[in-house]
Amino acid sequence: MSKNNFVIQTKDLTKSYGKPGEKKDVVKKVNLAVPEGCVYGFLGPNGAGKSTTMKMLLGLIKPTNGEISILGTPFISQGKAALNEKSRLAILRQTGSLIESPSYYGHLSGRQNLEIICTLKNVPTKEIGEVLSIVRMESQQDKKAGHYSLGMKQRLGLAGALLGHPRLLLLDEPTNGLDPAGISEMRELIRSLPETYHMTIMVSSHLLSEIDQMADYVGIINKGQVIYQDSLLHLHEHSRKQLRLRTSNNSRALCILNENEINCTLENDFLSFPETSDDTTAYLISALVREGIGVLRIEEYQKSLEDIFLSLTGKQVSL
Template identity: 40%
Template sequence: MEKKMIEITNLTKEYNESAVVSNVSMTIKKGRVYGLLGRNGAGKTTIMKMILGLIEPSNGEIKILGKSLKGHEKELYPKIGSIIETPSFYPNLTGTENLQIFARLRGVDNKEIEKVLEMVNLPYRDKKVFGKYSLGMKQRLGIANAIMHNPELLILDEPTNGLDPIGISEVRDLLKKMCEQEGKTILISSHILSEIEMLVDDIGIINSGNLLVEDSLHNILQQNRSCLVFKIKQSDVEKSKLILAEKLAISDYVERNGEFKIHETMERFSEINKAFVSHDITILSTENHEPTLEEYFIRVTGGEGIG
């Protein structure tokens, strides 16, 4: 049985009698990457801040490694590294100098500074001060600071914000390595669902303060099945429906504006295509469509995507 790193039960946060987070219960398993997804204002950052003790919950309980956060803060917080919103450092100091201050506060050896800066692809001895950093460099330094004391749990709110595609890929690989090789547990939020899909093991989708879905990425993509897509001439749509029903015994499909999304595997592609062609159906295009996390997110939350 997998050990639980974080257990959240009936967590609620209200401001002026309005719930920003409403009765949320979540389980984050040890040694896995958990993606918390939601649009801006959905409640993701509020949940993370409550876990970190930056704001007080209105109701509910948070447990870390089986212990209630309340009353065990001094024991549990040293096990956590975090980035919440834009990382803040002293603007007139270099990255190394900033990390030296945090290392001293945490009792971390200075040799760890060079190690973590190399991990996030920042120079160890650099004359550029933090105030001159790009947004991407600031995010990298924030990640370095979060992992410098070798925490068991990482809580990262939009850690790839401001990074270019190469930087995003590097951070993704770093986080996967820390999880798979070092056994870290990672709670991450992001609005780049294609990147989250390549990183996470489990997903929580929050919308308007309510947790709508919590499941493994594997199960979610299995439910949001792949399908064969046939774009048919509009005048042939009704005839195509008859062929699917009477000739192929296929009823599991969705048709919209001549586009048939048929929930069958590639093994049946030739059979379907042949049946359409033999009955003079005009096929405008075909596609084997794989499910995406973006599509699932839109389906369960309604409306537009996350970004």
Template identity: 50%
Template structure:
């Protein structure tokens, strides 16, 4: 069963196309990795799912609900972390979550549950501005998942973190489908990151979908000419390079 399905989904701006007739299928209860270089269209695709930017063409459904007809119903089922997490620095982690709790009409117990999932219970009374970058990313995740949404959309959640912080966030993301019975859509420009956490991947370049499937299918179906050690990074880079050559784009 797929929880997100797009049909020729596109987003055009005056001078370029950010997303071009993309068809993806996101399986329920899995981690779906959107992979591509900066400017590939990953963030634009996620923003369309959240109603933050309007499609120029095509259509999509989330949990069998058509956008934009069922926009409000869709948003009630989706939690998101787009770009840098937003919160009030002068409030504690707990107070920031309480604001979201009140907006969503959730019980007070939901705050402790969210803090526990992301490992911030110990620091719930500290002002958010005094959190480390890794703790701020965790607070952003707590805000996204406090309502236990059916779908979590996470745009580059490890951006700017040191290796320890990256490992902690990756490990946390891997546990979310089982803990929350949810589906996670994760974007990154790093194959190594997606490879560790995603069940299915979609590779975007210049707004076009080049591949969708499992890591094993990527290994099986694409063999860079100079690859001798099964290096997936080479596979990814050659896919992008060949697509750029087809489009007449210089590296």
């Protein structure tokens, strides 16, 4: 599979609950495209449909309708399995996951828990040492899992997901409940996996700051619908600097700026337009003053990614 291919693709993926005539769409016609070798951030408020979507990708929940392709192979078609059980399991063996809270036997050690996962996955136990090293748990492996901190339990769950060298890893809110140091370590670990272990990571979160620091691509879901999907770099481009201007006659100033081919809009008593050179800005202010318009305030303004995220999820608009 080439770098330009997608390891996950969905078409009109839908999940509905309820009786006929009273059905509610929890996920509505979602079209995902996750490029190979990246960290794909699946971002949305709590209850937006992130976990439901990821469970459908793993075959844990049956879709109501739509198509899913995993690692280039049709997995779901028209809401039904597109593979026989043997072929389906072959695809899932190349996929690791940590959905919601990690599962473990509290009375067993971390290593013993991983040994059970090796048996279930039919993976040699010699891989345990490698995954413990990846998640930095070598010194804690013989401690009972029930005595682990929340951060250690998350690491144990991730270690289990990494057994078998999966090509695709799905992580649902992996930093939930961690302290700042634990969040930083988990983020650093996820960020390193594609290059070091040639994996593709899909990670969900409701925290934009987390996705911003670890993802290459982002899909934003709200009320079951994907409202943005592209590279994180492209999302950053929408936070470019603008100049905001307040005058004694904003309506007349707007006409003058537009006459000077400045793409300007009036927002909350301010005129907003893309940042220009100092010479152009000085010329525009002089033009306004010549027309008898007083310049009351001019300031530089830059939309934060948080502003963009809130405008998307709050107003259902598209970038």
